[in-house]
Amino acid sequence: xxxxxxxxxxxxxxxxxxxxxxxxxxxxxxxxxxxxxxxxxxxxxxxxxxxxxxxxxxxxxxxxxxxxxxxxxxxxxxxxxxxxxxxxxxxxxxxxxxxxxxxxxxxxxxxxxxxxxxxxxxxxxxxxxxxxxxxxxxxxxxxxxxxxxxxxxxxxx
Amino acid sequence: xxxxxxxxxxxxxxxxxxxxxxxxxxxxxxxxxxxxxxxxxxxxxxxxxxxxxxxxxxxxxxxxxxxxxxxxxxxxxxxxxxxxxxxxxxxxxxxxxxxxxxxxxxxxxxxxxxxxxxxxxxxxxxxxxxxxxxxxxxxxxxxxxxxxxxxxxxxxxxxxxxxxxxxxxxxxxxxxxxxxxxxxxxxxxxxxxxxxxxxxxxxxxxxxxxxxxxxxxxxxxxxxxxxxxxxxxxxxxxxxxxxxxxxxxxxxxxxxxxxxxxxxxxxxxxxxxxxxxxxxxxxxxxxxxxxxxxxxxxxxxxxxxxxxxxxxxxxxxxxxxxxxxxxxxxxxxxxxxxxxxxxxxxxxxxxxxxxxxxxxxxxxxxxxxxxxxxxxxxxxxxxxxxxxxxxxxxxxxxxxxxxxxxxxxxxxxxxxxxxxxxxxxxxxxxxxxxxxxxxxxxxxxxxxxxxxxxxxxxxxxxxxxxxxxxxxxxxxxxxxxxxxxxxxxxxxxxxxxxxxxxxxxxxxxxxxxxxxxxxxxxxxxxxxxxxxxxxxxxxxxxxxxxxxxxxxxxxxxxxxxxxxxxxxxxxxxxxxxxxxxxxxxxxxxxxxxxxxxxxxxxxxxxxxxxxxxxxxxxxxxxxxxxxxxxxxxxxxx
Numbered sequence: 001x002x003x004x005x006x007x008x009x010x011x012x013x014x015x016x017x018x019x020x021x022x023x024x025x026x027x028x029x030x031x032x033x034x035x036x037x038x039x040x041x042x043x044x045x046x047x048x049x050x051x052x053x054x055x056x057x058x059x060x061x062x063x064x065x066x067x068x069x070x071x072x073x074x075x076x077x078x079x080x081x082x083x084x085x086x087x088x089x090x091x092x093x094x095x096x097x098x099x100x101x102x103x104x105x106x107x108x109x110x111x112x113x114x115x116x117x118x119x120x121x122x123x124x125x126x127x128x129x130x131x132x133x134x135x136x137x138x139x140x141x142x143x144x145x146x147x148x149x150x151x152x153x154x155x156x157x
Numbered sequence: 158x159x160x161x162x163x164x165x166x167x168x169x170x171x172x173x174x175x176x177x178x179x180x181x182x183x184x185x186x187x188x189x190x191x192x193x194x195x196x197x198x199x200x201x202x203x204x205x206x207x208x209x210x211x212x213x214x215x216x217x218x219x220x221x222x223x224x225x226x227x228x229x230x231x232x233x234x235x236x237x238x239x240x241x242x243x244x245x246x247x248x249x250x251x252x253x254x255x256x257x258x259x260x261x262x263x264x265x266x267x268x269x270x271x272x273x274x275x276x277x278x279x280x281x282x283x284x285x286x287x288x289x290x291x292x293x294x295x296x297x298x299x300x301x302x303x304x305x306x307x308x309x310x311x312x313x314x315x316x317x318x319x320x321x322x323x324x325x326x327x328x329x330x331x332x333x334x335x336x337x338x339x340x341x342x343x344x345x346x347x348x349x350x351x352x353x354x355x356x357x358x359x360x361x362x363x364x365x366x367x368x369x370x371x372x373x374x375x376x377x378x379x380x381x382x383x384x385x386x387x388x389x390x391x392x393x394x395x396x397x398x399x400x401x402x403x404x405x406x407x408x409x410x411x412x413x414x415x416x417x418x419x420x421x422x423x424x425x426x427x428x429x430x431x432x433x434x435x436x437x438x439x440x441x442x443x444x445x446x447x448x449x450x451x452x453x454x455x456x457x458x459x460x461x462x463x464x465x466x467x468x469x470x471x472x473x474x475x476x477x478x479x480x481x482x483x484x485x486x487x488x489x490x491x492x493x494x495x496x497x498x499x500x501x502x503x504x505x506x507x508x509x510x511x512x513x514x515x516x517x518x519x520x521x522x523x524x525x526x527x528x529x530x531x532x533x534x535x536x537x538x539x540x541x542x543x544x545x546x547x548x549x550x551x552x553x554x555x556x557x558x559x560x561x562x563x564x565x566x567x568x569x570x571x572x573x574x575x576x577x578x579x580x581x582x583x584x585x586x587x588x589x590x591x592x593x594x595x596x597x598x599x600x601x602x603x604x605x606x607x608x609x610x611x612x613x614x615x616x617x618x619x620x621x622x623x624x625x626x627x628x629x630x631x632x633x634x635x636x637x638x639x640x641x642x643x644x645x646x647x648x649x650x651x652x653x654x655x656x657x658x659x660x661x662x663x664x665x666x667x668x669x670x671x672x673x674x675x676x677x678x679x680x681x682x683x684x685x686x687x688x689x690x691x692x693x694x695x696x697x698x699x700x701x702x703x704x705x706x707x708x709x710x711x712x713x714x715x716x717x718x719x720x721x722x723x724x725x726x727x728x729x730x731x732x733x734x735x736x737x738x739x740x741x742x743x744x745x746x747x748x749x750x751x752x753x754x755x756x757x758x759x760x761x762x763x764x765x766x767x768x769x770x771x772x773x774x775x776x777x778x779x780x781x782x783x784x785x786x787x788x789x790x791x792x793x794x
Contacts, residue, residue: 050755057756064715076722128504132766135759139705142760146602146708153598 004088011095012066018099019062022106026055029110058106094151101144159514171471186785193441200441224413252426317363421790487778497563509777528574530757532710535582537571583717609703616772639668720745
């Protein structure tokens with residue numbers, strides 16, 4: 001196997017790994033907080049679930065970036081594209097925006113959602129407000145994803 | 158126009174019809190009653206509230222909860238939320254009906270059940286205490302015997318058994334190990350009573366802990382009952398208790414089936430009586446009259462007049478528009494297509510006095526943005542059909558109904574926009590597509606930014622309108638107007654490089670430079686204004702923020718494609734491939750639908766709240782909360 005292909009695959013792995021870590025830590029934080037609230041008030045499961053699910057998007061963004069790389073390389077089909085080392089490096093670097101924005105924003109979105117859980121515990125009617133606050137953090141993962149997609153699209157093979 | 162006009166209403170009437178008037182107002186539900194300013198009007202405040210009803214309501218809801226335990230509700234019932242119906246004439250009758258026997262019966266059932274549960278808990282503890290000695294095969298009564306010998310039960314640490322043996326060798330003592338635990342042994346020790354004190358001394362050295370049967374164990378024991386017999390007896394008793402609980406539950410269920418609905422009706426009837434009393438506390442009174450004031454929508458005045466007609470002999474009312482220092486509550490008023498979007502406005506907060514009502518302005522943007530962020534026609538169709546079906550079958554009311562209509566509307570938006578830029582369940586229809594963001598994302602990105610520019614510009618325009626309304630003409634025409642000219646002409650200049658746009662941009666900028674700063678000193682005014690031009694970076698950031706429309710839309714499309722690719726791979730599995738493929742298809746698309754609509758809603762709202770509302774909207778209105786009939790368990794008809 002050529003080094004270029006290996007680098008490209010490393011890039012897609014990075015997107016999934018870091019996006020996934022960010023989401024896992026984020027969801028972990030919110031999940032713990034909401035279990036605490038639900039032990040007092042089991043009825044809140046539905047409204048807390050949205051907050052718990054929110055930091056999950058970073059992992060999905062990482063996953064879908066990786067999938068775009070896989071499509072581009074033709075790893076699913078029959079013919080795998082041959083890459084030069086520099087093309088592989090380009091794809092690797094194109095994956096970095098979502099990898100890092102996903103990692104950091106996932107964790108911080110988790111923190112915002114976790115404090116949102118405490119807010120919902122006291123003010124059940126204001127459920128959507130912490131959701132919006134969490135979306136402010138997610139913006140940067142969305143922007144990371146956007147640049148990853150545009151970069152991947154622009155790389156000529 | 159989108160904020161309903163509200164008037165103050167003042168009602169004075171004969172004291173003896175006070176509660177009747179309150180009943181009528183409650184049924185009509187069109188007035189928000191305000192607390193009377195007793196001192197200013199020289200009125201008395203009503204005598205303090207009666208708490209008997211609160212106690213009754215608590216009893217009722219507690220009973221209803223108890224009777225609902227163990228009730229199995231089917232999923233369909235839960236979704237449809239069928240509630241008993243209560244009509245107005247019935248309401249008055251039902252609260253006079255005699256429901257006390259039902260409550261008493263339920264309370265006695267509950268009391269009995271709780272007694273059994275707590276005594277079973279105690280029995281289990283007793284059994285657990287006996288367990289280590291279950292191999293003791295002499296009757297319990299024998300251990301209690303008072304003769305020349307002493308029977309002692311107890312534990313010592315495992316390591317001390319040797320020491321006990323030594324004692325046994327030296328003195329007249331017999332012991333046997335009943336059971337050996339991990340760290341300790343359970344013993345029966347027999348010795349002569351006369352040596353008791355000496356033995357007790359030596360027992361202390363080997364950390365002996367005595368064990369005594371509990372009072373109730375001794376009571377329970379027959380002459381020849383061993384520990385195992387007692388444990389069996391306890392088991393039987395527990396079993397009996399459990400059977401009794403099952404029977405009590407059954408009785409409660411039957412009672413619930415027969416009477417729960419009635420209790421629910423009574424609860425809601427009394428709840429409204431309680432509310433009536435509570436709100437009547439806000440009125441002022443003298444010996445012969447009462448006085449109340451509140452807010453009413455102008456369009457409801459006719460209804461109020463009709464409702465109060467029967468009392469026209471002994472009542473007088475006045476209406477007036479709110480005074481400048483009064484802030485009336487806010488009711489949003491929009492055409493029925495726009496109405497569901499009010500949910501988004503209410504989520505952010507109601508407009509302050511004098512601010513524009515934003516719903517009608519952002520609704521078209523919200524509609525388009527949801528189509529772009531989800532951009533999946535199949536999901537849109539599914540969401541629309543499901544929402545409409547739910548509305549048709551379950552007939553929800555209030556907030557839920559509006560929310561479902563909003564869902565149906567944005568579903569339609571997805572069918573249209575999804576067909577043009579996305580696909581149907583991950584399958585694009587190239588012939589109908591205007592843009593294919595997956596093949597070439599740049600035109601889509603430009604579209605997102607153009608939409609963003611339009612909304613940001615429109616927000617600024619609305620700011621100008623609201624300045625004009627508040628008669629701040631300088632700010633309106635030179636500052637906001639300056640931005641309105643500067644922004645588009647700057648963009649055009651950068652794109653086309655024609656000097657005419659450059660001059661336009663300079664003209665707009667000069668308006669901002671000379672009028673944005675409130676300072677009177679011309680130099681600081683100039684530099685202050687120049688500094689205000691720096692806001693252009695904020696406008697730039699706002700517009701760039703709309704690029705998320707592309708990213709979120711692409712995410713939906715790509716994940717839908719991933720699901721379909723996985724399906725295709727699963728089809729390759731021999732024999733059961735189609736089953737896996739079907740499961741992946743359904744599960745995957747439901748998952749994608751849920752997260753993309755969640756993301757679509759959240760991010761579209763954020764664009765409204767941060768980028769659009771930030772330009773012109775002022776928060777601070779209080780919602781209009783009319784004094785009306787309330788219901789917890791029933792549906793009022």
